[in-house]
Amino acid sequence: MVQVSKPMWLPHIDVKKPGGTAITLLLGFSGWCLFLLVWYGLSATHLVPAQLLPSPWAVVRALYQLFAEKNFLADVLQSIVRILSSYALAVLVAIPLGVLMGTFPVVEAFLNPLVSPLRYLPAPSFVPLLLMWFGTGETQKIALLFLGVIWFLITLIMDNAKAVRMELVETAKTLGAGRRTILRTIIFRSALPAIFDTLRQMLAVSWTYLVIAEIVAATDGIGAMMMRAKRFVQVDEIMAGILMIGVLGLLFDWLMRLAHRQLFPYLYREKAFKH
Numbered sequence: 001m002v003q004v005s006k007p008m009w010l011p012h013i014d015v016k017k018p019g020g021t022a023i024t025l026l027l028g029f030s031g032w033c034l035f036l037l038v039w040y041g042l043s044a045t046h047l048v049p050a051q052l053l054p055s056p057w058a059v060v061r062a063l064y065q066l067f068a069e070k071n072f073l074a075d076v077l078q079s080i081v082r083i084l085s086s087y088a089l090a091v092l093v094a095i096p097l098g099v100l101m102g103t104f105p106v107v108e109a110f111l112n113p114l115v116s117p118l119r120y121l122p123a124p125s126f127v128p129l130l131l132m133w134f135g136t137g138e139t140q141k142i143a144l145l146f147l148g149v150i151w152f153l154i155t156l157i158m159d160n161a162k163a164v165r166m167e168l169v170e171t172a173k174t175l176g177a178g179r180r181t182i183l184r185t186i187i188f189r190s191a192l193p194a195i196f197d198t199l200r201q202m203l204a205v206s207w208t209y210l211v212i213a214e215i216v217a218a219t220d221g222i223g224a225m226m227m228r229a230k231r232f233v234q235v236d237e238i239m240a241g242i243l244m245i246g247v248l249g250l251l252f253d254w255l256m257r258l259a260h261r262q263l264f265p266y267l268y269r270e271k272a273f274k275h
Helices: 021-044 056-069 072-103 105-118 123-134 138-162 166-174 179-208 210-214 222-231 235-263 265-274
Strands: none
Touching: 021 056, 056 072, 056 235, 072 105, 072 138, 072 179, 072 210, 072 222, 072 235, 105 138, 123 138, 123 210, 138 179, 138 210, 166 179, 179 210, 179 235, 210 222, 210 235, 222 235, 235 265
């Protein structure tokens, strides 16, 4: 049998085999360094006009000035409130519907033909309707953010509930458990770690709709700041807003990961045992 060896210049690359922590951190840092180097090179060589592509340092300086001189903190806090309130509403609707659809095929047969097609409708297409229904106030923005994630959340949570092993359900039935008990103590609890991870991933999608929600007749929020900057061709402030959304998204993702580890520590003990 011929043994195929890995190239010596790629000693840490293998199929589905994670590298060490140090290698992972080094590669992540190198990727960001390369990105910033290319960005700086394009701005420094003026291949793109400086007015349209400011340097990384100019964007960081603009972000500092926004916080120090233009009360940007209030805009950031308002955007966070909109994201969290709309997402909380979506979660309150999606979890019960998704779990019921994943547990009872009859419920899935009734609701899934309605939910599945709605996933393919872009949330921004609802903006004219939402403006007519709710006006230009806060309700319209919350509704748009809600519509941006609700249909995907329901479908993904349904899949999480479906993934619960049937052996657990059959065992509960053998012991005399009824439908409510199985739904509450078997399906929901078994699927909860996967549901929580789904919520973390979909929260990132909610952030992608923030600017769309805040560009229509908004006076505050990160998107409103970016639209004000657009009127005066302040590209550095627009990019600072984009940077801020990215930082907030990463922060909330990290907090959700931390919460997942605290709520379900047994999953991480199992992973550590396997390795």
